[in-house]
Amino acid sequence: MSEFALEVKNITKRFPGGVIANKDVNFALRKGEIHALLGENGAGKSTLMNVIYGLYAPEEGEIWVDGQKTEIDNPNDAIRKGIGMVHQHFMLVPVFTVAENIMLGAEELQGGRLDISSARKKIRELSRSYNLEVDPRAIVEDLPVGMQQRVEIVKALYRDAKILVLDEPTAVLTPQEADDLFIVMRELTERGVSIIFITHKLREVLAVADTITVMRRGEVVGTTSPEGKSESDLAAMMVGREVLLRVEKEEAHPAQTVLEVKDLTVHDERGLTAVKNISFDLKAGEILGIAGVQGNGQTELAEVLTGIRAPESGTIIIDGQKVPAGNPRYLFEHGMAHVPEDRHKHGLVLPYDLVENVALNTYYKPPFRKGLVRDEEAMLEATTDIIEAFDVRTSGPFSQASNLSGGNQQKVIVGRELSRPIQFLVVNQPTRGLDVGSIEFIHRRIIEERDKGVAVLLISAELDEILGLADRILVMFHGELVAEMPVAKANKEKLGLLMAGSEA
Amino acid sequence: MATASPTISQTEEKSFLRDNWILLSVLGVTLILILYFYNQNAIVTTAVLAAALRQSTPLVLGAMCGILCERSGIVNIGIEGTMLLSAFVGFITSFLLQDALGPGAIWVGVVIGVLSGGLMGLLLAWMSVTLRMDQIIGGTVINILAVGLTGYFYQQGLTAGDKLRAIPLGPLADIPLIGRVFFDNPPLTYLTLLLIVLVHLLIYYTRWGLRTRAVGEHPRAADTVGVNVYKIRYVNVILGSCLAGLAGAYLTLEAVGSFERLMTNGRGFIALAVMLFGKRTPFGAWGAALLFGFATALNTQLQFADINIPHQFVGLLPFVLTILVVAGLVGRTRDPKALGTAYSKE
Ligand SMILES: Nc1ncnc2c1ncn2[C@@H]1O[C@H](COP(=O)(O)OP(=O)(O)O)[C@@H](O)[C@H]1O
Numbered sequence: 001m002s003e004f005a006l007e008v009k010n011i012t013k014r015f016p017g018g019v020i021a022n023k024d025v026n027f028a029l030r031k032g033e034i035h036a037l038l039g040e041n042g043a044g045k046s047t048l049m050n051v052i053y054g055l056y057a058p059e060e061g062e063i064w065v066d067g068q069k070t071e072i073d074n075p076n077d078a079i080r081k082g083i084g085m086v087h088q089h090f091m092l093v094p095v096f097t098v099a100e101n102i103m104l105g106a107e108e109l110q111g112g113r114l115d116i117s118s119a120r121k122k123i124r125e126l127s128r129s130y131n132l133e134v135d136p137r138a139i140v141e142d143l144p145v146g147m148q149q150r151v152e153i154v155k156a157l158y159r160d161a162k163i164l165v166l167d168e169p170t171a172v173l174t175p176q177e178a179d180d181l182f183i184v185m186r187e188l189t190e191r192g193v194s195i196i197f198i199t200h201k202l203r204e205v206l207a208v209a210d211t212i213t214v215m216r217r218g219e220v221v222g223t224t225s226p227e228g229k230s231e232s233d234l235a236a237m238m239v240g241r242e243v244l245l246r247v248e249k250e251e252a253h254p255a256q257t258v259l260e261v262k263d264l265t266v267h268d269e270r271g272l273t274a275v276k277n278i279s280f281d282l283k284a285g286e287i288l289g290i291a292g293v294q295g296n297g298q299t300e301l302a303e304v305l306t307g308i309r310a311p312e313s314g315t316i317i318i319d320g321q322k323v324p325a326g327n328p329r330y331l332f333e334h335g336m337a338h339v340p341e342d343r344h345k346h347g348l349v350l351p352y353d354l355v356e357n358v359a360l361n362t363y364y365k366p367p368f369r370k371g372l373v374r375d376e377e378a379m380l381e382a383t384t385d386i387i388e389a390f391d392v393r394t395s396g397p398f399s400q401a402s403n404l405s406g407g408n409q410q411k412v413i414v415g416r417e418l419s420r421p422i423q424f425l426v427v428n429q430p431t432r433g434l435d436v437g438s439i440e441f442i443h444r445r446i447i448e449e450r451d452k453g454v455a456v457l458l459i460s461a462e463l464d465e466i467l468g469l470a471d472r473i474l475v476m477f478h479g480e481l482v483a484e485m486p487v488a489k490a491n492k493e494k495l496g497l498l499m500a501g502s503e504a
Numbered sequence: 505m506a507t508a509s510p511t512i513s514q515t516e517e518k519s520f521l522r523d524n525w526i527l528l529s530v531l532g533v534t535l536i537l538i539l540y541f542y543n544q545n546a547i548v549t550t551a552v553l554a555a556a557l558r559q560s561t562p563l564v565l566g567a568m569c570g571i572l573c574e575r576s577g578i579v580n581i582g583i584e585g586t587m588l589l590s591a592f593v594g595f596i597t598s599f600l601l602q603d604a605l606g607p608g609a610i611w612v613g614v615v616i617g618v619l620s621g622g623l624m625g626l627l628l629a630w631m632s633v634t635l636r637m638d639q640i641i642g643g644t645v646i647n648i649l650a651v652g653l654t655g656y657f658y659q660q661g662l663t664a665g666d667k668l669r670a671i672p673l674g675p676l677a678d679i680p681l682i683g684r685v686f687f688d689n690p691p692l693t694y695l696t697l698l699l700i701v702l703v704h705l706l707i708y709y710t711r712w713g714l715r716t717r718a719v720g721e722h723p724r725a726a727d728t729v730g731v732n733v734y735k736i737r738y739v740n741v742i743l744g745s746c747l748a749g750l751a752g753a754y755l756t757l758e759a760v761g762s763f764e765r766l767m768t769n770g771r772g773f774i775a776l777a778v779m780l781f782g783k784r785t786p787f788g789a790w791g792a793a794l795l796f797g798f799a800t801a802l803n804t805q806l807q808f809a810d811i812n813i814p815h816q817f818v819g820l821l822p823f824v825l826t827i828l829v830v831a832g833l834v835g836r837t838r839d840p841k842a843l844g845t846a847y848s849k850e
């Protein structure tokens with residue numbers, strides 16, 4: 001018996017295309033502990049876990065389980081060794097029931113037939129004994145993400161996992177749900193499970209971890225205990241320099257009105273009113289923050305303002321001119337830039353390379369057009385500039401957008417949008433899922449734009465982000481604007497109440 | 505985590521009634537019409553229905569080939585070619601062996617025909633799973649290959665000594681209407697009816713079926729729980745193609761007794777429409793195949809009867825149905841999520 005549940009020795013993993021995702025990585029998980037693996041997007045955390053789980057074959061290195069050197073060539077080996085993994089993107093079949101998902105690969109049979117009732121029974125027993133309630137008969141795609149995550153955890157326990165890897169489990173959870181997860185994690189460790197908890201959120205690391213290992217650019221930069229550590233210490237380890245967790249900015253100098261919105265009403269996909277008769281204006285050189293809980297009409301508002309969706313009624317005026325409905329090109333031509341909420345759906349064409357993505361909205365005019373054809377050289381040059389200026393971690397301008405980590409994808413989008421002359425910028429959840437280094441960077445760029453005289457509309461569900469960046473704040477609730485205030489008059493509690501619909 | 509758990513209770517097996525109501529209502533109406541016509545003219549009605557079942561056999565076999573392939577995520581548009589090649593190989597085998605083996609030659613022909621179908625499946629699986637080729641192109645390769653090979657080796661005027669004959673199932677065959685239609689058939693027709701049940705059980709009640717459906721929906725999820733995605737896809741495509749091979753053998757060795765150029769005549773493609781109409785379920789496909797078979801049988805009967813509609817119009821019916829189904833006008837089907845995409849580990 002070893003004191004370590006899992007040891008990883010000198011692991012090196014290269015991807016085709018030359019990215020070294022793990023460089024001589026050493027890592028040891030003590031039995032019964034919660035070991036946080038902290039690192040920026042693209043640091044190589046998921047890659048390391050996929051190596052441990054047998055999904056990726058490393059070029060070099062050894063894996064030891066319970067003091068014994070082991071070969072893990074495929075997930076079956078890992079499962080047999082008691083390793084369970086909850087992937088960052090859930091590995092559940094959406095149209096299957098919970099029971100079918102959990103039993104898949106470890107099916108119980110009775111006379112050659114699937115024995116689904118004994119699987120259901122075992123699932124019920126597990127959920128009762130670990131306090132992880134799941135309904136074995138529910139269809140997975142009907143479940144909220146928090147519940148799907150629970151299914152993933154039960155799926156690992158169903159296979160008698162003694163080592164549980166949770167890859168960014170809190171990325172999809174609300175803070176309240178995250179706290180519930182931490183309770184479950186504690187409970188699991190008390191029952192002898194050892195947990196690797198991957199995250200880039202500093203608060204969470206300090207809240208639950210027994211040990212912290214920090215990774216940066218594929219390497220382990222240190223292992224420490226949380227005692228006596230502050231968020232900024234960890235941030236500095238993670239990013240490799242001092243990080244400002246709070247952006248610094250000068251007083252705003254709002255100038256002429258750039259955007260006027262009058263009596264705007266918008267319907268969502270299902271034809272329900274998502275935005276109700278709202279009016280506001282936005283001036284050059286200011287950041288207007290729209291605070292609100294997800295799903296209160298912000299998405300639809302942003303879509304209308306950027307021309308993706310046509311409004312039911314109302315007018316949008318830019319530079320004193322009425323904007324035609326649902327015409328993104330008109331808006332681009334009039335200096336609008338957009339960092340969309342869903343970077344996979346609206347921000348990038350994932351199968352395209354970075355060069356093509358950079359040219360995506362201005363490919364039809366110089367400098368990207370030369371005569372009747374595209375100017376590939378100018379496109380490449382622009383891409384290289386963005387990679388440089390925005391510190392995009394990638395194997396090169398021709399790598400496919402889908403191969404970049406979320407933070408780096410976001411930097412490409414921000415880079416593309418801010419690399420042309422603009423006067424009006426819509427940023428929607430610009431730092432969702434990003435690490436502190438990228439957040440700081442993107443915040444700084446947004447403020448720079450403001451200082452250049454761009455009118456910025458910032459939509460965010462993160463109160464820290466709104467309070468840190470905005471000069472003026474609007475609160476949206478059930479499709480209506482329920483309050484307006486300068487940032488100096490705002491604080492978290494007040495905004496939180498307004499966002500929940502109470503008259504503060 | 506979220507405290508309230510929405511309890512959406514549903515059974516593991518998709519509700520057959522809910523998924524197939526269009527098909528079921530069409531079949532219901534057809535059934536009532538059949539009873540009406542049986543009352544009017546028993547002999548012709550029985551003949552039409554028996555012909556409908558005969559016509560449906562290769563369609564439902566082809567459709568089940570499509571079901572096994574597509575449930576595991578592979579599009580197979582090479583069913584037509586597989587059928588054609590197996591029809592030819594099965595026939596030639598039985599022809600060459602008839603002197604040596606006598607009546608047993610037909611059965612050897614059936615087996616070799618089925619195996620040649622499996623071989624085409626192996627080729628398709630290799631192209632789409634290992635080489636990760638575009639699956640439509642892979643299927644097209646098979647169709648072209650089959651037309652080329654059978655055309656090249658085709659010899660006019662060959663006929664086998666015999667074909668598989670009907671085996672009436674005792675007193676069951678004497679039941680009016682039903683007996684003549686269902687219990688007085690040649691062996692491959694019975695086998696097909698049995699296979700429909702077996703494939704249904706395979707897909708919904710076995711470990712293999714669960715894994716197959718998982719691989720068709722989310723291969724990576726299956727991979728992470730230790731399911732071998734490549735193996736599942738290879739075996740399903742090969743098994744399915746064996747069924748298409750059986751359909752081919754049925755055509756030459758049970759239905760006709762000889763081989764003609766391009767004799768599958770689009771059945772492999774109609775089988776895909778049958779598969780879609782039946783929502784990729786074996787029983788659904790059977791219902792759809794009966795409907796298509798009925799449309800074809802009607803055409804043949806009308807040529808004998810003295811009715812004023814040109815029979816060519818009725819002959820169009822299966823194809824019109826196919827277009828309607830494929831265009832999604834009749835009963836939309838949800839495709840398996842990973843359908844048509846190759847899987848790679850890293
Ligand atoms: N399948 C892949 N092919 C090529 N490069 C990859 C692949 N997966 C990840 N990478 C690269 O490897 C690095 C580490 O990625 P990852 O392990 O996902 O980081 P993390 O989980 O810490 O955010 C990144 O630069 C990423 O772009």
Ligand SMILES: [Mg+2]
Nearest residue numbers: 045046047088
């Ligand atoms: Mg990751």
